[in-house]
Amino acid sequence: MPKIVDHDERRALIVEALWRVIARDGAHEVSVRHVAAEAGMPKSSIGHYVGTMPQLLGLAVDQLVQSNIDYVLSLDLLDLDADKATEVLFTLVPVSERRRHMSGVWLLLVSQAGADAEISDVLYGLNVSVSEGLHDVLVGMRQQGLVDASRDIGVEVRRLHALIDGLAIQCLTDPHLRSEADVRAILRHEVARLADPDPVTQRTIAASGR
Template structure:
């Protein structure tokens, strides 16, 4: 009886192999040949799924986004609003090994998309989706009456987005200094600074 191959699982296996190589050795080493070897799959089989490195990288980033969405949708948001907001933001910061891999892939994908038109559309979609999630958090502070008076929702959305990106990049550069605990503390302090002070 012929062996039934789960093609989606094979593609995910290849994407995860690409994640490891990008995180441990850098984007330049994530060639189709190297990824095939890391995944224990023949080069011909890899090319059947992903004829080019760009297609492999695109799927890898799509898988990252899919897993972030899945984690976010499974969060139990039944605590104090600001605590729930911290939980949401924690899903897009590299606070554990899995999220660090995802951040490495995101960074490699973003850089590659600058010179690869076939990747630019999805890169822009990621940017807009992330920005929308952050806008929702800032807007919620205002809607719930928690925000400081005269808070500019659009400006604060950009500021928080820049803070998250900066923390993620600094963690990748200096993980021993910009630790997960430090990143979470910075985000907590920032959110609290946006809230109305109780008098």
């Protein structure tokens, strides 16, 4: 009787092997050959169960994003305070060694996106997922009075996404530049800023009333 192979199980094993390669050797050493060797499979199995290397990286990124989403969902977004909101945002910044290893995949995608359309698509999907997650967090914060009514949620999502990406790049490229306390302080100030009226909106309203 032919052996039944669980494709989902094989894909999970391959992604786990990818993370082990990254943790041990760094994201720059990721290749089909290295991942296959780590998984104890022939290289052809990677293509059969996962597809191309960009597709494998996409699976890894999806897993990374899902772990962050699961954490956010474990919190009550309808019961956020400034400290909880800061901690939610803090989870998105790779400040610990483990997070830096995992987020190295993101930096790899960023470095190759300009030359590979498939990787560019994976990165786009990641950015959409992060933006949607930040939108949900900011909506929850607004419902708790942590985002002033004068602030445009769409603009604030884009600003916050840019801030988190910037902090992530600094933490990944120079881990000594930003300590955990430093990152928390920056995000705490950002959360406090959101609770204040938007000066741009205020100036616009004032100008229209003249």
